[in-house]
Amino acid sequence: MRVRVLREARAEPGEAGLARQERLDDVVAADGMPALLAWRSPPALIVAGRDRELPNFAEAQIALAMDGWPVLVRRSGGGACPVGEGTLQLALVTPAVEHSTIDRAYREMAGIVTALLSTYALPASMQRIEAAFCPGRYDVTVRGRKIAGLCQHWRRCRGMMIVTTAASIVVDEDPHGLCTAVNRFYRLAGGTRYCVADAVTSMCLAQPGPRISREALVYSVLDRLPAAVPVGHNNSL
Amino acid sequence: MAAVAIPAGLWDVAKTPEGIVANWFYVDGSKVSAGATIAEIMVEKATYEITAPQAGQLHIVVPKDGIVQPGTVIARVDGA
Numbered sequence: 034m035r036v037r038v039l040r041e042a043r044a045e046p047g048e049a050g051l052a053r054q055e056r057l058d059d060v061v062a063a064d065g066m067p068a069l070l071a072w073r074s075p076p077a078l079i080v081a082g083r084d085r086e087l088p089n090f091a092e093a094q095i096a097l098a099m100d101g102w103p104v105l106v107r108r109s110g111g112g113a114c115p116v117g118e119g120t121l122q123l124a125l126v127t128p129a130v131e132h133s134t135i136d137r138a139y140r141e142m143a144g145i146v147t148a149l150l151s152t153y154a155l156p157a158s159m160q161r162i163e164a165a166f167c168p169g170r171y172d173v174t175v176r177g178r179k180i181a182g183l184c185q186h187w188r189r190c191r192g193m194m195i196v197t198t199a200a201s202i203v204v205d206e207d208p209h210g211l212c213t214a215v216n217r218f219y220r221l222a223g224g225t226r227y228c229v230a231d232a233v234t235s236m237c238l239a240q241p242g243p244r245i246s247r248e249a250l251v252y253s254v255l256d257r258l259p260a261a262v263p264v265g266h267n268n269s270l
Numbered sequence: 271m272a273a274v275a276i277p278a279g280l281w282d283v284a285k286t287p288e289g290i291v292a293n294w295f296y297v298d299g300s301k302v303s304a305g306a307t308i309a310e311i312m313v314e315k316a317t318y319e320i321t322a323p324q325a326g327q328l329h330i331v332v333p334k335d336g337i338v339q340p341g342t343v344i345a346r347v348d349g350a
Binding site for chain 1: 279280281282285286292293305307310312313314315316317318319321
Protein backbone atom coordinates (compact mmCIF):
# COMPACT_ATOMS: atom_id res chain seq x y z
CA MET A 34 0.00 0.00 0.00
CA ARG A 35 1.52 3.33 -1.10
CA VAL A 36 0.57 6.02 1.40
CA ARG A 37 1.28 9.73 1.42
CA VAL A 38 2.36 10.85 4.90
CA LEU A 39 1.43 14.38 5.92
CA ARG A 40 2.84 15.76 9.16
CA GLU A 41 1.84 19.04 10.78
CA ALA A 42 4.32 19.59 13.61
CA ARG A 43 2.89 22.87 14.97
CA ALA A 44 -0.04 22.61 17.33
CA GLU A 45 -3.08 24.21 15.72
CA PRO A 46 -6.63 24.72 17.06
CA GLY A 47 -8.52 21.46 17.23
CA GLU A 48 -11.17 22.70 14.81
CA ALA A 49 -8.48 23.27 12.19
CA GLY A 50 -6.99 19.84 12.71
CA LEU A 51 -10.36 18.12 12.42
CA ALA A 52 -11.22 20.13 9.33
CA ARG A 53 -7.90 19.25 7.71
CA GLN A 54 -8.57 15.59 8.51
CA GLU A 55 -12.05 15.72 7.00
CA ARG A 56 -10.88 17.47 3.83
CA LEU A 57 -8.62 14.50 3.13
CA ASP A 58 -11.70 12.46 2.14
CA ASP A 59 -11.96 14.49 -1.02
CA VAL A 60 -8.22 14.41 -1.72
CA VAL A 61 -8.05 10.63 -1.36
CA ALA A 62 -11.24 10.10 -3.35
CA ALA A 63 -9.82 12.24 -6.18
CA ASP A 64 -6.64 10.25 -6.78
CA GLY A 65 -7.18 7.01 -4.86
CA MET A 66 -3.94 7.27 -2.91
CA PRO A 67 -4.32 6.70 0.84
CA ALA A 68 -3.05 9.38 3.21
CA LEU A 69 -1.78 9.35 6.79
CA LEU A 70 -2.12 12.71 8.52
CA ALA A 71 -0.45 13.61 11.82
CA TRP A 72 -1.49 16.70 13.75
CA ARG A 73 -1.85 18.02 17.27
CA SER A 74 -3.71 20.76 19.03
CA PRO A 75 -3.88 22.72 22.28
CA PRO A 76 -6.08 21.10 24.95
CA ALA A 77 -9.54 20.12 23.72
CA LEU A 78 -12.14 17.43 24.26
CA ILE A 79 -13.08 15.74 21.01
CA VAL A 80 -16.42 14.05 21.52
CA ALA A 81 -18.54 11.81 19.31
CA GLY A 82 -21.87 12.76 17.79
CA ARG A 83 -23.84 10.72 20.34
CA ASP A 84 -22.42 12.83 23.15
CA ARG A 85 -24.36 15.80 21.76
CA GLU A 86 -27.54 13.98 22.80
CA LEU A 87 -26.63 14.17 26.49
CA PRO A 88 -29.24 16.28 28.33
CA ASN A 89 -26.89 19.10 29.37
CA PHE A 90 -24.39 18.96 26.53
CA ALA A 91 -24.59 22.68 25.73
CA GLU A 92 -23.99 23.70 29.34
CA ALA A 93 -21.07 21.28 29.64
CA GLN A 94 -19.59 22.62 26.42
CA ILE A 95 -19.63 26.16 27.80
CA ALA A 96 -18.21 25.18 31.18
CA LEU A 97 -15.39 23.08 29.72
CA ALA A 98 -14.48 25.85 27.29
CA MET A 99 -14.17 28.26 30.21
CA ASP A 100 -11.83 25.73 31.84
CA GLY A 101 -9.63 25.79 28.74
CA TRP A 102 -11.05 22.61 27.22
CA PRO A 103 -13.08 23.49 24.11
CA VAL A 104 -15.47 20.67 23.22
CA LEU A 105 -15.37 19.68 19.55
CA VAL A 106 -17.49 17.08 17.78
CA ARG A 107 -15.96 14.49 15.46
CA ARG A 108 -17.65 12.25 12.88
CA SER A 109 -16.49 8.92 14.26
CA GLY A 110 -17.96 6.98 17.17
CA GLY A 111 -16.88 6.34 20.73
CA GLY A 112 -16.69 8.74 23.66
CA ALA A 113 -14.90 11.90 24.73
CA CYS A 114 -11.21 11.91 23.85
CA PRO A 115 -8.97 14.48 25.54
CA VAL A 116 -6.19 15.91 23.40
CA GLY A 117 -3.39 18.39 23.98
CA GLU A 118 0.02 19.41 22.72
CA GLY A 119 1.35 16.18 24.22
CA THR A 120 -1.02 13.94 22.27
CA LEU A 121 -0.61 13.18 18.59
CA GLN A 122 -3.62 12.71 16.32
CA LEU A 123 -3.24 10.36 13.39
CA ALA A 124 -5.77 9.84 10.60
CA LEU A 125 -5.37 7.07 8.03
CA VAL A 126 -7.68 7.89 5.11
CA THR A 127 -8.15 5.17 2.48
CA PRO A 128 -10.62 4.21 -0.25
CA ALA A 129 -12.64 1.16 0.75
CA VAL A 130 -12.04 -1.85 -1.48
CA GLU A 131 -13.83 -5.17 -1.78
CA HIS A 132 -12.20 -6.73 1.29
CA SER A 133 -12.35 -3.63 3.47
CA THR A 134 -13.97 -4.14 6.83
CA ILE A 135 -14.15 -2.16 10.05
CA ASP A 136 -11.91 -4.69 11.79
CA ARG A 137 -9.34 -4.71 8.99
CA ALA A 138 -9.08 -0.93 8.97
CA TYR A 139 -8.59 -0.89 12.74
CA ARG A 140 -5.85 -3.52 12.55
CA GLU A 141 -4.12 -1.50 9.86
CA MET A 142 -3.93 1.62 12.04
CA ALA A 143 -3.12 -0.35 15.19
CA GLY A 144 -0.26 -1.94 13.26
CA ILE A 145 1.17 1.49 12.46
CA VAL A 146 0.87 2.64 16.08
CA THR A 147 2.39 -0.54 17.55
CA ALA A 148 5.23 -0.45 15.01
CA LEU A 149 5.91 3.16 15.99
CA LEU A 150 5.89 2.36 19.71
CA SER A 151 8.20 -0.62 19.19
CA THR A 152 10.92 1.76 18.01
CA TYR A 153 10.85 3.15 21.56
CA ALA A 154 11.04 -0.35 23.06
CA LEU A 155 7.39 -0.09 24.16
CA PRO A 156 5.62 -3.49 24.09
CA ALA A 157 2.21 -2.58 22.68
CA SER A 158 -0.87 -4.67 22.04
CA MET A 159 -4.55 -4.17 21.21
CA GLN A 160 -6.85 -4.38 24.18
CA ARG A 161 -9.98 -2.79 25.55
CA ILE A 162 -9.35 -1.05 28.89
CA GLU A 163 -12.81 -0.44 30.31
CA ALA A 164 -11.67 2.10 32.89
CA ALA A 165 -9.91 4.31 30.32
CA PHE A 166 -11.59 7.18 28.45
CA CYS A 167 -13.26 6.19 25.17
CA PRO A 168 -12.57 2.45 25.54
CA GLY A 169 -12.51 0.18 22.52
CA ARG A 170 -11.44 -3.29 21.42
CA TYR A 171 -8.81 -1.93 19.04
CA ASP A 172 -7.20 0.53 21.44
CA VAL A 173 -3.45 0.19 21.90
CA THR A 174 -2.08 -0.52 25.35
CA VAL A 175 1.31 -0.78 27.01
CA ARG A 176 1.56 -2.97 30.09
CA GLY A 177 -2.20 -3.00 30.55
CA ARG A 178 -2.74 0.76 30.25
CA LYS A 179 -4.26 2.61 27.30
CA ILE A 180 -1.73 4.62 25.31
CA ALA A 181 -3.65 5.19 22.09
CA GLY A 182 -7.34 5.22 21.25
CA LEU A 183 -8.75 4.41 17.81
CA CYS A 184 -12.03 5.29 16.12
CA GLN A 185 -13.37 5.21 12.59
CA HIS A 186 -15.70 6.88 10.09
CA TRP A 187 -16.94 5.66 6.69
CA ARG A 188 -18.31 8.19 4.26
CA ARG A 189 -19.24 8.19 0.57
CA CYS A 190 -17.25 10.74 -1.40
CA ARG A 191 -17.06 11.11 -5.20
CA GLY A 192 -18.90 7.82 -5.61
CA MET A 193 -16.60 5.75 -3.43
CA MET A 194 -16.54 4.83 0.24
CA ILE A 195 -13.71 6.52 2.13
CA VAL A 196 -12.55 5.06 5.44
CA THR A 197 -10.93 7.31 8.03
CA THR A 198 -9.34 5.50 10.96
CA ALA A 199 -8.11 7.92 13.61
CA ALA A 200 -5.74 7.35 16.48
CA SER A 201 -4.91 9.58 19.41
CA ILE A 202 -1.53 8.71 20.94
CA VAL A 203 -0.70 9.95 24.43
CA VAL A 204 2.90 11.01 23.90
CA ASP A 205 3.50 13.23 26.95
CA GLU A 206 0.39 14.28 28.86
CA ASP A 207 -0.61 13.74 32.48
CA PRO A 208 -3.25 10.98 32.58
CA HIS A 209 -4.80 12.62 35.64
CA GLY A 210 -5.41 15.86 33.76
CA LEU A 211 -6.84 14.05 30.76
CA CYS A 212 -9.23 11.95 32.85
CA THR A 213 -10.29 14.92 34.98
CA ALA A 214 -11.40 16.80 31.88
CA VAL A 215 -13.34 13.80 30.54
CA ASN A 216 -15.03 13.08 33.86
CA ARG A 217 -15.99 16.75 34.33
CA PHE A 218 -17.55 16.81 30.87
CA TYR A 219 -19.72 13.74 31.47
CA ARG A 220 -20.72 14.87 34.96
CA LEU A 221 -21.84 18.26 33.70
CA ALA A 222 -23.42 16.93 30.51
CA GLY A 223 -25.51 14.36 32.36
CA GLY A 224 -23.60 11.30 31.18
CA THR A 225 -22.48 8.29 33.14
CA ARG A 226 -19.07 7.55 31.62
CA TYR A 227 -16.15 7.67 34.03
CA CYS A 228 -12.45 6.96 33.61
CA VAL A 229 -9.50 6.53 35.95
CA ALA A 230 -5.99 7.81 35.46
CA ASP A 231 -4.38 4.48 36.34
CA ALA A 232 -5.95 2.99 33.21
CA VAL A 233 -4.01 5.39 30.97
CA THR A 234 -0.33 5.92 30.31
CA SER A 235 1.88 7.99 28.02
CA MET A 236 4.97 7.26 25.96
CA CYS A 237 6.93 9.50 28.33
CA LEU A 238 5.76 7.57 31.42
CA ALA A 239 6.16 4.13 29.85
CA GLN A 240 9.47 4.64 28.11
CA PRO A 241 12.63 3.43 29.80
CA GLY A 242 15.68 5.68 29.92
CA PRO A 243 16.23 9.38 30.61
CA ARG A 244 13.32 11.76 30.07
CA ILE A 245 13.42 14.18 27.16
CA SER A 246 11.27 17.26 26.66
CA ARG A 247 7.72 16.95 25.34
CA GLU A 248 8.55 18.84 22.17
CA ALA A 249 11.62 16.69 21.53
CA LEU A 250 9.58 13.50 22.01
CA VAL A 251 6.75 14.69 19.77
CA TYR A 252 9.17 15.67 17.02
CA SER A 253 10.93 12.33 17.43
CA VAL A 254 7.63 10.49 16.97
CA LEU A 255 6.78 12.54 13.90
CA ASP A 256 10.22 11.81 12.51
CA ARG A 257 9.77 8.05 12.95
CA LEU A 258 6.17 7.91 11.73
CA PRO A 259 6.82 7.35 8.00
CA ALA A 260 8.92 4.26 8.72
CA ALA A 261 6.01 2.77 10.68
CA VAL A 262 3.77 2.84 7.60
CA PRO A 263 4.14 -0.37 5.55
CA VAL A 264 4.95 1.48 2.29
CA GLY A 265 4.95 5.23 1.90
CA HIS A 266 6.59 8.43 0.91
CA ASN A 267 6.77 11.66 2.82
CA ASN A 268 5.43 15.13 2.35
CA SER A 269 5.31 17.73 5.05
CA LEU A 270 2.40 20.15 5.06
CA MET B 271 -38.79 -1.22 -3.91
CA ALA B 272 -35.09 -1.21 -3.00
CA ALA B 273 -33.74 -2.52 0.28
CA VAL B 274 -31.36 -0.42 2.36
CA ALA B 275 -29.09 -2.93 4.05
CA ILE B 276 -25.95 -2.94 6.14
CA PRO B 277 -23.18 -4.27 3.85
CA ALA B 278 -22.55 -7.97 4.36
CA GLY B 279 -19.27 -8.68 6.14
CA LEU B 280 -18.80 -5.03 7.22
CA TRP B 281 -17.58 -6.19 10.60
CA ASP B 282 -16.70 -9.44 12.37
CA VAL B 283 -19.79 -10.45 14.33
CA ALA B 284 -17.77 -13.04 16.21
CA LYS B 285 -15.90 -10.16 17.85
CA THR B 286 -18.70 -7.58 17.96
CA PRO B 287 -22.16 -9.19 17.63
CA GLU B 288 -24.18 -6.02 17.16
CA GLY B 289 -24.18 -2.43 16.05
CA ILE B 290 -26.91 0.19 16.28
CA VAL B 291 -28.64 2.68 14.06
CA ALA B 292 -27.11 5.85 15.45
CA ASN B 293 -29.12 8.35 13.41
CA TRP B 294 -31.80 8.69 10.78
CA PHE B 295 -31.36 11.88 8.79
CA TYR B 296 -34.87 11.68 7.27
CA VAL B 297 -38.18 10.81 8.89
CA ASP B 298 -40.22 7.83 7.82
CA GLY B 299 -42.14 8.59 4.65
CA SER B 300 -39.72 11.28 3.40
CA LYS B 301 -38.76 11.62 -0.23
CA VAL B 302 -35.07 10.89 -0.66
CA SER B 303 -32.69 11.28 -3.57
CA ALA B 304 -30.49 8.51 -4.92
CA GLY B 305 -27.17 8.64 -3.11
CA ALA B 306 -28.39 10.86 -0.28
CA THR B 307 -26.96 10.02 3.14
CA ILE B 308 -30.05 8.83 4.98
CA ALA B 309 -28.70 7.13 8.09
CA GLU B 310 -25.66 6.37 10.16
CA ILE B 311 -24.87 3.17 12.02
CA MET B 312 -22.33 2.77 14.78
CA VAL B 313 -20.34 -0.28 15.85
CA GLU B 314 -17.10 -0.55 17.83
CA LYS B 315 -16.45 3.24 17.77
CA ALA B 316 -16.93 3.26 13.98
CA THR B 317 -19.65 5.25 12.22
CA TYR B 318 -20.82 4.20 8.76
CA GLU B 319 -22.96 6.41 6.52
CA ILE B 320 -25.82 4.67 4.72
CA THR B 321 -26.98 6.13 1.41
CA ALA B 322 -30.23 5.73 -0.49
CA PRO B 323 -29.90 3.15 -3.31
CA GLN B 324 -32.47 4.98 -5.41
CA ALA B 325 -34.75 8.00 -5.28
CA GLY B 326 -38.16 7.52 -3.72
CA GLN B 327 -40.08 7.35 -0.48
CA LEU B 328 -38.28 6.11 2.59
CA HIS B 329 -39.82 3.39 4.74
CA ILE B 330 -37.84 2.88 7.93
CA VAL B 331 -37.66 -0.70 9.21
CA VAL B 332 -35.14 -0.35 12.08
CA PRO B 333 -35.57 2.80 14.18
CA LYS B 334 -32.86 4.90 15.81
CA ASP B 335 -31.01 2.90 18.47
CA GLY B 336 -32.24 -0.34 16.92
CA ILE B 337 -29.85 -3.29 16.81
CA VAL B 338 -28.22 -4.22 13.49
CA GLN B 339 -25.81 -6.76 12.06
CA PRO B 340 -24.13 -7.01 8.65
CA GLY B 341 -26.91 -7.71 6.15
CA THR B 342 -29.72 -6.23 8.25
CA VAL B 343 -32.30 -4.38 6.15
CA ILE B 344 -32.85 -1.09 7.93
CA ALA B 345 -35.21 0.52 5.42
CA ARG B 346 -36.74 0.30 1.96
CA VAL B 347 -37.02 2.98 -0.66
CA ASP B 348 -40.12 2.90 -2.79
CA GLY B 349 -39.24 4.30 -6.17
CA ALA B 350 -42.83 4.30 -7.42
